[in-house]
Amino acid sequence: MKKFFVGLALATIAFTGAASAQEAPFAKQIKARQGIMVYRALNIGVLGAMAKGEVEYNAEAAQKAADALVSSGKLDVSMLYVPGSSNAENPDSTVKPEVFTEDLGIGAKAADFNTAAEAMQAAAGGGLDGLKAAMGPLGKSCGGCHEVARIPQN
Amino acid sequence: MRRLLRLFYIVLILGVAVAWLVLRPNPLPDDALAGMTGDPARGELIFWAGGCASCHAGDKATEDAKLVLKGGQRFPSPFGTFVAPNISNDPEAGIGAWSDLDLANAMARGVSPKRRHYFPVFPYASYAKADLQDIVDLRAYLATLPADPTPSEAHEVGFPFNIRLSLGGWKFLFLKDGWVVDGDLTVEEQRGRYLAEALGHCGECHTPRNALGGMETGRWFAGGPVPAGRGNFPNITPAKLDWSNTDIVEYLTSGFTPEYDSAGGHMALVVQNMARLPANDRAAIAAYLKRVPPSE
Numbered sequence: 173m174k175k176f177f178v179g180l181a182l183a184t185i186a187f188t189g190a191a192s193a194q195e196a197p198f199a200k201q202i203k204a205r206q207g208i209m210v211y212r213a214l215n216i217g218v219l220g221a222m223a224k225g226e227v228e229y230n231a232e233a234a235q236k237a238a239d240a241l242v243s244s245g246k247l248d249v250s251m252l253y254v255p256g257s258s259n260a261e262n263p264d265s266t267v268k269p270e271v272f273t274e275d276l277g278i279g280a281k282a283a284d285f286n287t288a289a290e291a292m293q294a295a296a297g298g299g300l301d302g303l304k305a306a307m308g309p310l311g312k313s314c315g316g317c318h319e320v321a322r323i324p325q326n
Numbered sequence: 327m328r329r330l331l332r333l334f335y336i337v338l339i340l341g342v343a344v345a346w347l348v349l350r351p352n353p354l355p356d357d358a359l360a361g362m363t364g365d366p367a368r369g370e371l372i373f374w375a376g377g378c379a380s381c382h383a384g385d386k387a388t389e390d391a392k393l394v395l396k397g398g399q400r401f402p403s404p405f406g407t408f409v410a411p412n413i414s415n416d417p418e419a420g421i422g423a424w425s426d427l428d429l430a431n432a433m434a435r436g437v438s439p440k441r442r443h444y445f446p447v448f449p450y451a452s453y454a455k456a457d458l459q460d461i462v463d464l465r466a467y468l469a470t471l472p473a474d475p476t477p478s479e480a481h482e483v484g485f486p487f488n489i490r491l492s493l494g495g496w497k498f499l500f501l502k503d504g505w506v507v508d509g510d511l512t513v514e515e516q517r518g519r520y521l522a523e524a525l526g527h528c529g530e531c532h533t534p535r536n537a538l539g540g541m542e543t544g545r546w547f548a549g550g551p552v553p554a555g556r557g558n559f560p561n562i563t564p565a566k567l568d569w570s571n572t573d574i575v576e577y578l579t580s581g582f583t584p585e586y587d588s589a590g591g592h593m594a595l596v597v598q599n600m601a602r603l604p605a606n607d608r609a610a611i612a613a614y615l616k617r618v619p620p621s622e
Contacts (some may be wrong), residue, residue: 213586220586224576259556266590311580315588315597324557324591 198257202265205252208244215240216310219292222300223307229300238296241289241310245282259323266322281317288313349494351437354458359426362459364466372464374602375525376453380595381410395420396474401447402554405539406483408447416473429465430458436497443493445481446539451501452527460525500540507546507618514606518614521607526600531559531592548621557591565620574612575605 218237221227253271260269270276288310295302373379379387382395396419397412414420421429424439431437436450444450453461486492506529507519522528533541534550542548549561560566569577573584578600581589589597600608 216582217586220576220582224572308580311582311588314586315581315594318588318590319594322590324552324593 235297238293245286285313362462364462366466369463369467396476405487409479411478414474443490449527449530455524518610563621571612578608
C-alpha cells in the first residue's frame with residue numbers, strides 16, 4: 173500500500189512536471205521579446221516624463237532615448253515570435269493565438285512604430301515642443317500594435 | 327371544493343396581475359422631455375462619453391468609420407450571442423425616424439418604440455442615470471451622422487433568454503435609481519461619478535455580475551472574470567489601483583500605464599473615447615475613482 177502511494181506521488185510529480193513543461197513552452201523567447209518591450213517602455217518613459225513636466229527637458233537624454241527606440245525597431249525578432257508561443261500555450265505571454273494563425277496586419281503596425289520613432293528621433297533633441305508633438309503618434313503606435321497583437325492583460 | 331377552486335382563480339389572477347406590473351415595459355411619461363431642445367455640439371461629447379461607437383460601429387472600425395453606426399459587432403455572453411443593431415441615421419435600417427423620446431425610452435428605460443424590453447447587453451442599466459437633457463443632445467448629434475442601409479441582424483439567444491417579457495423581472499431586480507458611490511462628494515467628484523457610473527458605464531465591465539447577470543453593486547469596480555471570454559476585468563477600486571490621479575488621467579488620455587505598458591482589449595476602445603473628452607472630465611473621473619470604496 174505504501175509503495176502504491178509513493179508510486180502515485182512519483183507519477184504525479186512526473187506528470188505535473190511533464191505538464192508544466194508542456195504548459196510553458198518557449199519561455200526564453202517570450203522573456204526576450206518582453207525584454208525588448210520593457211526596454212521600449214523605459215525609453216518612452218524618459219520622454220514621457222519630460223512631456224508631462226515631471227522632469228526638466230534635457231536634449232541629450234531625450235535624444236538618447238529616441239535613438240534607442242529607433243534601434244529597438246531594427247532588431248530581427250522573427251526568431252522570438254514562433255508558433256506555439258502565444259498566451260494559449262504559455263500564460264506568461266500576452267500574445268493572442270491568432271497572431272500565428274491569421275494575418276492581423278502586424279507588419280503594418282511595426283512600420284507605424286518605426287515611422288513614429290524616427291519622427292521622435294528627428295524632434296527629441298530640438299526642444300520640448302517638438303518632443304511633445306512627436307509623443308502623441310509614438311504612443312499611439314505602441315497601443316495600435318498591442319490592440320491587435322495582445323489579449324488584455326491582468 | 328368549489329370555494330377552493332375560486333380561491334385558486336383569485337390567486338392566479340392576482341399573480342398574473344402582479345407579474346404584469348413587474349414585467350410590463352415602463353416607458354417615460356409622454357411629456358418627460360417637454361421644453362428640451364437638442365444641441366448637437368454638446369451631444370457629441372455625450373456620444374464619446376457613452377462609448378456608443380465602441381459597440382455600434384462596424385467591426386474593427388477606426389477613425390471616420392467609427393461614425394458609421396451600422397452595427398454587426400457580436401457580443402458573446404453566458405446567455406447567447408448578441409449582435410449590435412444598426413443605429414445609424416437610416417430611417418429604415420437605423421433609427422433615423424426616431425423621436426427624442428424614443429431614444430430616451432431606449433436609454434433610460436430599456437424600452438423600444440414598440441414597447442418591448444431591450445437586453446441589458448445594451449448598457450441601459452447605466453445610461454438610465456443620465457440626464458434626459460444629455461440624451462436629447464445626443465439624439466441631435468446622432469442625427470448629424472451618416473445613414474447606412476445594412477439591416478440589423480438577429481441575436482443568437484436561445485430559450486428562455488429570448489423571451490423579452492421576462493426582462494421585466496431583470497429590470498425589476500437590477501435597474502436601480504440613485505448613485506452607487508454616495509455621500510459627501512466635491513463638485514469634481516460628482517462630475518466624475520456622473521461620467522463613470524452613468525455615461526461611461528465603467529461598472530458594466532469592472533463590476534462583478536451575479537448568476538442573473540446583474541451588477542453586484544456591493545462590490546462596485548472590484549473586477550472579475552470576463553463572462554464567456556478570456557482573462558479578467560481588473561479591480562479598479564483603491565484596494566488594487568494605487569495609481570496617482572496624474573497616472574489615471576494619463577491612462578485615460580494616451581492609454582499608457584505608469585509602466586508605459588498600454589491599455590489593451592476593450593479598455594483601449596474606452597481610452598479612445600475618453601481621450602475625446604475635455605481634460606478636466608478625465609481628471610474628474612480620476613478624482614471619483616479615489617472615492618470608490620476599496621474592495622478586494
